[in-house]
Amino acid sequence: MRRDRLQPHRVGLIAVALGVMVWAGLTMRWDWIPRYAELGAQGLWRTLWLLALSLLIGFSMALPLGLAQAAGPFWLAAPARWFCTLIRGTPLLLQIWLIYYGLGSLFPQYPWIRQSELWPYLRQAWPYALLALSLSYAGYEGEVMRGAFKSVPHGQLEAARAYGLSRFAVFRRIWLPQALARALPTLGGETVLQLKATPLVATITVIDIYAVASRVRQDTFVIYEPLLLLALIYLIIAGLIALGFRWLERRFTRGLA
Amino acid sequence: MKSILLTASALALLAGAAAADPVRIGIASEPYPPFAAPDAAGNWVGWEVDIINAVCEAAAMECEITPTAWDGIIPALVSNRIDAIMASMSITDDRLQTIDFSDPYYNTPTVIVGQRDMEMDASPEGMAGMVLGVQVSTVHQTYAQQYFEGETEIRTYQTQDEANQDLASGRIDATQADSLALDEFLSSDAGACCELKGAVAHDEAILGSGVGVGLRKGDDALREQFNAGIAAIVANGVYDEITARYFATSIYGQ
Amino acid sequence: MLDWLYSVWPGLESSVTLLSLEPPGWGGNLLRGAANSLIIALGAFAVGCFIGTLGALGKLGGGPVTRDLLAVYTTVVRAVPELILILLLYYAGTDLLNQFLQLLGQRPIEISGLAAGIGVLGIVQGAYATEVLRGAIQSVPRGQLEAARAYGMGPVQTFRRVTFPAMLPLALPGLSNLWLIATKDTALLAIVGFSELTLETRQAAGSTRAYFTFFLAAGALYLLMTLLSGRLFGWLETRFRRGQAGARA
Numbered sequence: 001m002r003r004d005r006l007q008p009h010r011v012g013l014i015a016v017a018l019g020v021m022v023w024a025g026l027t028m029r030w031d032w033i034p035r036y037a038e039l040g041a042q043g044l045w046r047t048l049w050l051l052a053l054s055l056l057i058g059f060s061m062a063l064p065l066g067l068a069q070a071a072g073p074f075w076l077a078a079p080a081r082w083f084c085t086l087i088r089g090t091p092l093l094l095q096i097w098l099i100y101y102g103l104g105s106l107f108p109q110y111p112w113i114r115q116s117e118l119w120p121y122l123r124q125a126w127p128y129a130l131l132a133l134s135l136s137y138a139g140y141e142g143e144v145m146r147g148a149f150k151s152v153p154h155g156q157l158e159a160a161r162a163y164g165l166s167r168f169a170v171f172r173r174i175w176l177p178q179a180l181a182r183a184l185p186t187l188g189g190e191t192v193l194q195l196k197a198t199p200l201v202a203t204i205t206v207i208d209i210y211a212v213a214s215r216v217r218q219d220t221f222v223i224y225e226p227l228l229l230l231a232l233i234y235l236i237i238a239g240l241i242a243l244g245f246r247w248l249e250r251r252f253t254r255g256l257a
Numbered sequence: 258m259k260s261i262l263l264t265a266s267a268l269a270l271l272a273g274a275a276a277a278d279p280v281r282i283g284i285a286s287e288p289y290p291p292f293a294a295p296d297a298a299g300n301w302v303g304w305e306v307d308i309i310n311a312v313c314e315a316a317a318m319e320c321e322i323t324p325t326a327w328d329g330i331i332p333a334l335v336s337n338r339i340d341a342i343m344a345s346m347s348i349t350d351d352r353l354q355t356i357d358f359s360d361p362y363y364n365t366p367t368v369i370v371g372q373r374d375m376e377m378d379a380s381p382e383g384m385a386g387m388v389l390g391v392q393v394s395t396v397h398q399t400y401a402q403q404y405f406e407g408e409t410e411i412r413t414y415q416t417q418d419e420a421n422q423d424l425a426s427g428r429i430d431a432t433q434a435d436s437l438a439l440d441e442f443l444s445s446d447a448g449a450c451c452e453l454k455g456a457v458a459h460d461e462a463i464l465g466s467g468v469g470v471g472l473r474k475g476d477d478a479l480r481e482q483f484n485a486g487i488a489a490i491v492a493n494g495v496y497d498e499i500t501a502r503y504f505a506t507s508i509y510g511q
Numbered sequence: 512m513l514d515w516l517y518s519v520w521p522g523l524e525s526s527v528t529l530l531s532l533e534p535p536g537w538g539g540n541l542l543r544g545a546a547n548s549l550i551i552a553l554g555a556f557a558v559g560c561f562i563g564t565l566g567a568l569g570k571l572g573g574g575p576v577t578r579d580l581l582a583v584y585t586t587v588v589r590a591v592p593e594l595i596l597i598l599l600l601y602y603a604g605t606d607l608l609n610q611f612l613q614l615l616g617q618r619p620i621e622i623s624g625l626a627a628g629i630g631v632l633g634i635v636q637g638a639y640a641t642e643v644l645r646g647a648i649q650s651v652p653r654g655q656l657e658a659a660r661a662y663g664m665g666p667v668q669t670f671r672r673v674t675f676p677a678m679l680p681l682a683l684p685g686l687s688n689l690w691l692i693a694t695k696d697t698a699l700l701a702i703v704g705f706s707e708l709t710l711e712t713r714q715a716a717g718s719t720r721a722y723f724t725f726f727l728a729a730g731a732l733y734l735l736m737t738l739l740s741g742r743l744f745g746w747l748e749t750r751f752r753r754g755q756a757g758a759r760a
Contacts (some may be wrong), residue, residue: 091696122428325704
């Protein structure tokens with residue numbers, strides 16, 4: 001395997017790539033980087049925690065959504081299915097704007113909102129961004145988990161019940177771990193998609209890494225370089241996510257047919 | 258890779274080259290009333306749209322209004338997607354490094370509008386502790402970052418409309434923009450929340466010397482045409498006639 | 512006729528007026544935007560399928576260099592946010608294309624916003640389509656291809672008569688997903704100022720300050736598009752799967 005990676009043509013391609021990078025480093029404008037390094041780090045941090053929190057909240061909503069659709073009674077399954085259809089059927093950008101500006105346009109009509117304890121948070125932009133991103137992840141992953149829950153063979157669940165395990169124990173020890181293991185490869189891809197969705201929050205005044213790059217572009221009128229650097233940063237984060245999921249898969253899909 | 262290039266060029270052929278090559282005038286695709294905003298029929302209307310038509314007619318140019326994202330309007334000009342910018346763009350030193358400008362065609366003061374029930378004025382001390390909204394890529398953003406940032410929290414909006422909306426909803430305390438654009442907002446229902454807090458101290462280097470037509474560097478012939486067109490409508494009274502339809506006072510400056 | 516409804520729901524009448532198709536309503540603008548979105552989505556999907564077919568064939572049958580370059584293309588496009596790709600390709604793409612044409616001694620051309628939008632989203636779609644089609648082609652049983660070869664069919668004929676019809680039902684679920692992504696990705700062109708449904712909605716909402724009404728209406732239009740096309744793909748799938756014993760779900 002090792003040797004495969006260094007075939008002659010690949011050495012050539014790598015040399016070409018390095019050449020392009022050196023050329024870009026020498027001929028393009030990168031003098032703005034030191035000035036914006038601190039802002040960039042803050043933006044990157046904001047992107048990362050928005051991503052992590054929205055994954056966490058979204059996924060904890062996706063589990064009940066998937067379960068309701070896979071095994072719930074009609075009055076639970078139908079709303080869950082509708083929620084997933086709604087989220088998956090409309091663009092995230094529109095959802096973000098609806099949540100931020102749509103809700104915002106209601107505030108002047110209800111003055112008590114501004115007197116409430118929550119107002120300091122409602123004034124900020126990030127809670128809306130987090131809400132929109134979480135709902136979106138929940139919608140997509142609810143659908144994934146529905147399939148995953150359904151794909152666990154019914155016989156196993158019945159066998160576990162026959163051993164005298166309680167309903168909850170069956171869910172926790174058998175159903176959930178198997179469904180998760182089956183969903184892992186899809187979830188890895190979906191998590192990268194979620195990362196790719198985060199720059200949309202810049203349109204509602206959240207200063208993530210994308211917004212910092214936009215600011216560099218306006219301040220310095222350097223058009224392409226900040227975007228190229230940004231693309232590289234997202235590539236690296238996506239690569240790390242893919243590696244992380246590969247590790248999870250190796251650990252948790254052992255012994256799965 | 259080859260397939261991509263092939264497709265791209267096939268698409269390009271589909272798009273075709275325009276026969277007469279009209280001058281493509283970039284305006285911001287985000288509404289900026291009363292200067293340029295789409296109406297319910299999808300037509301762009303406003304003071305600046307009328308001025309564009311008048312200047313083009315006076316300079317005997319065939320013009321095509323091309324809505325372009327404000328955020329990327331200078332890249333669009335540089336990369337030849339449009340030939341001129343007439344989107345209330347102030348002539349500043351920063352921008353002059355990348356593009357050229359015609360003579361100014363209007364000049365108005367920059368003001369701050371804020372919540373009625375809050376004490377503030379348009380100085381750095383008066384804005385301390387406030388949340389100030391500005392439109393992205395404007396002289397107002399640059400000014401706010403220069404004079405207010407640190408003590409004041411600055412939020413950047415894609416459009417001035419959205420900053421106004423957040424001012425009305427109470428999410429920001431104030432917004433800084435062109436006085437005429439904010440007059441329009443203050444006279445609307447949503448503007449009831451707010452009042453004029455004053456004009457900011459002028460800084461020619463940042464706020465510029467009026468609004469001009471943005472042009473590619475070296476496009477001198479086109480610049481002369483625009484200068485002649487602007488001079489002509491100012492001289493023959495068309496400029497004042499259009500202005501009177503929208504504003505109570507002259508906005509030409511000087 | 513609707514008076515009783517208006518009296519129950521006070522805000523409804525003004526919403527209906529705002530959404531009516533003729534001015535002063537903004538409904539006409541929204542529908543025009545929706546039509547633009549649909550055209551771009553269709554164009555991008557077609558370009559994407561074309562790139563995807565070539566890409567899949569290149570990945571499966573191309574030389575080592577082709578395969579590596581295609582791997583770079585699909586990896587980069589699938590890891591970098593569409594928004595950044597659109598900004599890069601929208602501005603730089605036109606520039607590069609014209610420089611390329613100049614090298615060939617041709618006169619620079621003007622690319623309309625529509626063509627640029629289709630091209631940019633098509634390149635993004637192509638990366639995903641490459642993976643979908645590669646998987647589908649790979650799952651066509653080898654025996655069928657060998658049988659075609661034995662009948663004396665050339666590679667083009669084999670692809671047209673055997674591989675393509677056999678892989679289509681396998682590729683349809685993935686392609687239908689891609690189409691949904693295409694319709695929703697058109698919204699990103701709002702950021703570069705192309706007047707599709709989302710930008711028209713933003714303009715209408717900004718001008719009338721009826722943010723809720725217009726964003727909900729646009730959401731309904733998008734949902735209509737995705738639900739209807741979902742039906743269409745479902746129908747296509749059952750149609751093409753007919754007579755295919757053993758085609759897996």
